[in-house]
Amino acid sequence: MENRLNKLLANYVVEYHKLQNYHWYIKGKDFFQVHAKLEDIYNGINGAIDELAENILMIGYKPLASLKDFLEVADIEEAKMENIKSKHIFKEVLKDFDKLLKDVLEIKKQADEQNLYLISALMDDYVKEFSKNIWMINQVIED
Numbered sequence: 835m836e837n838r839l840n841k842l843l844a845n846y847v848v849e850y851h852k853l854q855n856y857h858w859y860i861k862g863k864d865f866f867q868v869h870a871k872l873e874d875i876y877n878g879i880n881g882a883i884d885e886l887a888e889n890i891l892m893i894g895y896k897p898l899a900s901l902k903d904f905l906e907v908a909d910i911e912e913a914k915m916e917n918i919k920s921k922h923i924f925k926e927v928l929k930d931f932d933k934l935l936k937d938v939l940e941i942k943k944q945a946d947e948q949n950l951y952l953i954s955a956l957m958d959d960y961v962k963e964f965s966k967n968i969w970m971i972n973q974v975i976e977d
């Protein structure tokens with residue numbers, strides 16, 4: 835469980851920076867709208883990073899806390915440093931969020947089996963948040 839939680843934490847950190855990268859490098863007529871929305875989303879992830887690390891501590895495990903460790907453990911790919919259109923951003927974010935939701939659901943299942951109620955309840959928040967974002971991004975993509 836400790837490794838799974840740390841992998842989720844590491845992926846949150848990478849996703850946070852990836853969304854900020856897109857916030858900076860988005861190019862196109864919808865810049866203002868998407869630029870602002872990406873900030874909303876990465877601020878949410880930033881809150882989740884702190885929350886998840888503190889919950890890892892609450893159950894007696896050690897959260898990773900260095901960028902080197904995060905990059906080593908994460909399996910979400912970083913974004914390139916180049917201009918990008920919103921269509922490609924949303925496709926990539928959707929792929930990441932689908933993967934993260936799957937990871938969160940697996941952690942929830944395992945937490946329930948181990949009677950880790952704190953972690954199970956925390957995962958409920960992330961299931962809700964990723965599901966909401968996935969739904970919204972799909973609405974944008976299927977324009």
Ligand SMILES: [Fe+2]
Nearest residue numbers: 857858869873
């Ligand atoms: Fe900004």
